[in-house]
Amino acid sequence: MSCGLxxxxxxxxxxxxxxxxxxxxxxxxxxxxxLSRGFTQQRLAVExxxxxxxxxxxxxxxxxxxxTYHALARALGVRTSxxxxxxxxxxxxxxxxDNLPLLGLRQVIAPPVTADGxxxxxxxxxxxxxxxxxxxxxxxxxxxxxxxxxxxxxVAELLPSLVRSAHSAVRHFEGAAQHGDALRLRARxxxxxxxxxxxxxxxxxxxxxxxxxxxxxxxAGDQGGxxxxxYQQGWLLIRQGRLDEAEAVSVVTADAxxxxxxxxxxxxxxxxxxxxxxxxxxxxxxxxxGEARDMLRLARAAGVALGGGQAVSTATWGRFDWxxxxxxxxxxxxxxxxxxxxxxxxxxxxxxxxxxxxxxRHMLTVAQAHAALRAGDEAMAILLGLSRxxxxxxxxxxxxxxxxxxxxxxxxxxxxxxxxxxxxxxxE
Numbered sequence: 001m002s003c004g005l006x007x008x009x010x011x012x013x014x015x016x017x018x019x020x021x022x023x024x025x026x027x028x029x030x031x032x033x034x035l036s037r038g039f040t041q042q043r044l045a046v047e048x049x050x051x052x053x054x055x056x057x058x059x060x061x062x063x064x065x066x067x068t069y070h071a072l073a074r075a076l077g078v079r080t081s082x083x084x085x086x087x088x089x090x091x092x093x094x095x096x097x098d099n100l101p102l103l104g105l106r107q108v109i110a111p112p113v114t115a116d117g118x119x120x121x122x123x124x125x126x127x128x129x130x131x132x133x134x135x136x137x138x139x140x141x142x143x144x145x146x147x148x149x150x151x152x153x154x155v156a157e158l159l160p161s162l163v164r165s166a167h168s169a170v171r172h173f174e175g176a177a178q179h180g181d182a183l184r185l186r187a188r189x190x191x192x193x194x195x196x197x198x199x200x201x202x203x204x205x206x207x208x209x210x211x212x213x214x215x216x217x218x219x220a221g222d223q224g225g226x227x228x229x230x231y232q233q234g235w236l237l238i239r240q241g242r243l244d245e246a247e248a249v250s251v252v253t254a255d256a257x258x259x260x261x262x263x264x265x266x267x268x269x270x271x272x273x274x275x276x277x278x279x280x281x282x283x284x285x286x287x288x289x290g291e292a293r294d295m296l297r298l299a300r301a302a303g304v305a306l307g308g309g310q311a312v313s314t315a316t317w318g319r320f321d322w323x324x325x326x327x328x329x330x331x332x333x334x335x336x337x338x339x340x341x342x343x344x345x346x347x348x349x350x351x352x353x354x355x356x357x358x359x360x361r362h363m364l365t366v367a368q369a370h371a372a373l374r375a376g377d378e379a380m381a382i383l384l385g386l387s388r389x390x391x392x393x394x395x396x397x398x399x400x401x402x403x404x405x406x407x408x409x410x411x412x413x414x415x416x417x418x419x420x421x422x423x424x425x426x427x428e
Contacts, residue, residue, distance in 0.1 A: 026069065027059045029083050033076050034059075047075035049337060066241045066285070070335065073287045080286045081244045102202055104160030105193060108167065109209050131169040133181055136162070140189050144315035147196065148357060150392040159193050166190070170216075180220045187216035188315060191229045198236045199396050206236050227257050227271040228316030234278035243286035250279030251295075261305040270311025270320035273302035277320075277328045284332040292332050299325045319358045323349065327362040339369035360390055367403050376407035380418065383407070387421050394424065401425045 034044050041059070045052040048071040058064050058072070066080070073080040111118040139162060147155050166186035173179040190213035197206035210233045217225030230253040237246035254275040259268040276299035283292035303322035310321040326349060333342040346366050352359025367382035383404055386394050394400050404427045408414065414422065421427075 025061055026064075026083050027061045030055075030072060031059045033078055033082065037076055039076070044072065044075055048072050069241075070285055070287065071337065074336070077287075079243075079288065084241050084243075101156075102197075102200075102205065105156075105163070105197065105202075106205060108160050108163040109190070109193060109205055109212075131165065131172050131182075133169060133178060133185060136165055136169060136185055139165075140185065140192070141315055144192060147192065148314055148318075150357075150390055152196065152199070152392055155192075155196050159189075159196065162189050163193060183216045183220035184222050184225055187213045187220065187222065187225045187229060190216065191225075191232055191316060194229070194236070195232050198232065198239060201239070201396075203236060203240055207233070210236060223257055224267060224271055225316075227253055227275060228313065231271070231274050231278060231317045234275070234282065238278070238282050238285065243282050246282035247279050247286065247288075247291070250275045250282065254279065254298075259302075261301060264305065266306060266309065266311040267313055269302045269305050270313060271317060273299045273311070273320045273324065274317045276302070277324055280328055280332065284335045289332070289336060296325055296329055296332075299328075323359065323362075327359065327365070330362065331365045334365055334368055334372075337372075339372040342366070342369040343373070357390065357393070360386060360393065364397060364399055364403070367407075368399060371403045371406040374410070376410055379403055379407040380421075383421060384417055387424055391424060395426070401427050 034041070039047070041055045042052050045055045048055075050068065050071060054064065054068060055072070058068070066084075069083050070080045073083055113119065139158075143155060143158055143162060146158075163186075166182070166189045169182040170179070170186050173182045190209045194206045194210035194213060197203070197209060210229050213229035214226055214233070217223075217229055230249050234246045234250045237243070237249065254272055257268070257272055257275070259265075259272055261269070264272075276295045280292040280295040280299065283289075283295065300322070302320070303325050306321055310319055312319050326345070330342045330345045330349075333339075333345065342365065346362075346369070349362075352363065363382050363386060367379040367386075370376075370382070371379040383394075383400060386400070404421065404425055408418065411418075
């Protein structure tokens with residue numbers, strides 16, 4: 001039994017509850033749904049565009065990528081989330097490889113707790129020294145610019161001390177007029193930490209940072225900060241395969257922050273539009289194309305309200321304009337395994353600004369479409385271009401590694417540039 005998104009006649013999304021499922025494994029669920037549809041394993045494999053070996057592996061309890069579950073769910077006509085389940089952690093060997101590199105962030109985001117509160121979050125400033133909120137805001141803004149330059153090493157180095165300083169400021173100004181500003185600052189810094197941690201796939205730590213960012217922004221009465229942190233949380237939930245929840249948080253927050261389009265600021269339009277775009281992404285991956293289209297239709301209204309302009313919030317949700325909506329529509333077609341339609345729509349789009357980070361995810365989607373249609377040279381050319389403009393970003397994109405693998409299947413020998421790309425992506 002599950003609950004999900006419902007839509008009023010006005011077309012506005014309303015979340016009616018969190019899905020509740022049984023505890024059977026994904027393989028058992030897949031087998032049950034397949035049999036209830038009267039599908040053989042062979043027929044399901046054909047309908048999903050997979051090998052029969054993959055279907056057998058999943059039904060026997062093997063693991064699979066989210067994209068595989070989506071293809072299976074689409075073929076069976078059910079939500080992707082109906083097949084997903086975390087499984088038992090002890091079934092896979094896990095190591096502590098990321099513990100030391102992320103130690104500083106773990107200490108300030110997830111400190112040990114005693115009866116008297118968190119341990120170890122001592123003030124960076126002197127005991128009687130008042131934190132300089134203006135300086136901390138400037139530092140936070142500067143670090144956001146550093147993130148957008150893909151300088152992840154500097155971000156990782158500076159974030160722990162900035163989070164610790166934000167904690168100190170909140171404690172120092174408790175009960176004072178500056179407390180709200182200190183909370184907004186900490187919400188901004190924690191959201192930045194969450195964004196970085198999602199990028200490097202430290203998901204549980206990212207969830208803690210983003211959860212606390214939402215709480216701080218809400219306590220400060222900063223609805224824009226809430227929307228920004230929830231936007232990042234939606235990205236995290238999609239990465240984790242928690243598609244019902246990703247759609248829910250995006251829809252509920254968008255509904256609460258819906259602006260009056262004729263009077264709204266650019267930032268309010270951008271935050272609302274990005275929430276709806278993330279909700280659409282989650283719905284598309286959850287085999288809910290109708291809901292995905294409805295959310296994009298609402299997001300498009302925000303793009304229209306911006307005219308030819310762009311809403312920008314570098315430190316939070318990034319950039320938004322009509323292209324953001326169009327890019328997501330193209331990506332949704334790829335999720336639905338429709339590369340011909342994706343490329344047809346992409347051909348109508350102006351090229352992304354040269355050297356800009358805006359639109360690079362779209363170019364990766366275009367490369368995926370080319371690879372799916374066996375146009376390996378076109379896909380490889382896009383990947384090589386992205387490796388020259390955004391190497392540190394590209395190396396963290398699992399989709400790039402998948403596209404590379406598909407694009408070179410028919411190549412016997414790699415060029416020197418392709419070998420360097422393979423090394424960057426850690427591709428075989």
